[in-house]
Amino acid sequence: MLQTRVIPVLLLGKMGMVKTIRFKHPRYVGDVVNAVRLFNDKEVDELVVLDIEATAKKRIQFDLIEQLASEAFMPLTYGGGITTADEVAQLLRIGVEKVVLNAALFTHPKLLSQIAERFGSSTVIASVDFKKNVWGKWQVYSHNGRRATGIHPVDFCRQCEAQGAGELLLHSIGTDGTMQGYPVEMMQQLAAAVSIPVIACGGAGSLQHMQQLAVHSGMQAFAAGSVFIYYGPHKAVLINYPDAATLRRTFDQ
Template identity: 50%
Template sequence: MLRTRVIPVLLLQEAGLVKTVKFKNPEYIGDPINAVRIFNEKEVDELIFLDINASKEHRDPPYDLINRLATECFMPLCYGGGIRDIDTIRNILKSGVEKVAINSFALENPEFIQEAASVFGSSTIVVSIDVKKNLLGQYRLHSSTGNMNVKNDVAAFAGQMEALGAGELLLNSVDNDGTMQGYDIKLIKQITSQVNIPVIACGGAGKIGDFVQASHEGGASAVAAGSTFVFHGKHKAVLITYPAQKELRKVGL
């Protein structure tokens, strides 16, 4: 049985690292290159960098920064943000990045996932799915670009992305983002029961027990978090950290 990957998700804004709560109020937390160097020392399984403004601003990814991150990074690296065509993916991969995460454009143009997977292989293509509850508590796809003409059935969309060739799904709960109160296990179960490709659970982790629950109960193939890896203590002092590998093995991760 494959072990569960534990993955820091780091948000980029204007070449700096930020952290949000429920996708709002990004707080500057430091330099991304420095964070990569610390995570190298801590033998992190994988890193995901997401540029939170590239798609909203309709601009290209920050290629120079991506190249610097990939050069420093000793572990597999995934980048997302501003990806709208094949050439953009090609340029990102040339920097040494192993995978790309596609979010907004997958909602707007699902067939692009099929095209990207056919060119670069499914293992390279991660579809990032942001989910937010409506006033009735129903799960709905969330688009950071403000596009409201997107499908509402989250599980059906996940299945469609798998059918079109996505190799992995990054499932993020907007409502739990940055709260450190635990994952939305119901949401994770809903998606992992729908697809056969790996699902990375994200949004809400505050302790190792949350990772265990998302993996063992939710069925996630990997668990991801932001706040728990960059904040320490009740006052949320910035401190880049990561559990020791032996600590993760002890709890079955």
């Protein structure tokens, strides 16, 4: 059985399902319900849906998320606009398996521990969104990359682990949507800083980018959007996902 997890990430924006570059310039890429159905056909093992507008709107689209959960044949993880443990309870009731926190890690600092205590650490993922600031120093950002926190990513990863996160989503803002690869050295540092599972996200343009990071860091989980949404040099929108044999050839080496 393949140990490496390769997870498509779908972004919800004002227009519907979108793709971004460095957390900016959202481009409409289709209907999210249809995308979930297509990933079903491709036998994806798990799926992440992030609503990048939910925090600003202060509203979780429960009806849509319930529809997605009912359509998905695989475990569904959701992030966006979560501020209370009761909202997490509702998401779990409608079929979500895990939740992702980002802005709430700063605006509601006790929420991560509350969720872990009430539902178990395996239910909650902390999203660590990071990039270099104007002085070239690594820093964590919140609110869809708009707010600098002044915290180094390594320190923040350790803090999230101590507060009860079951996993970390390590999201590289600087390479998001570029399909040019990960910031390997920083990903290595973050993976080594904690003992809980980590998921690399932001920059994958091929399975080889994931495989190279796996070799250098020991990471076993990779989330990506563009590589599973776009096809060809002109980035035509085409939902795609490698078959099981291709995944085994790539990672079981």
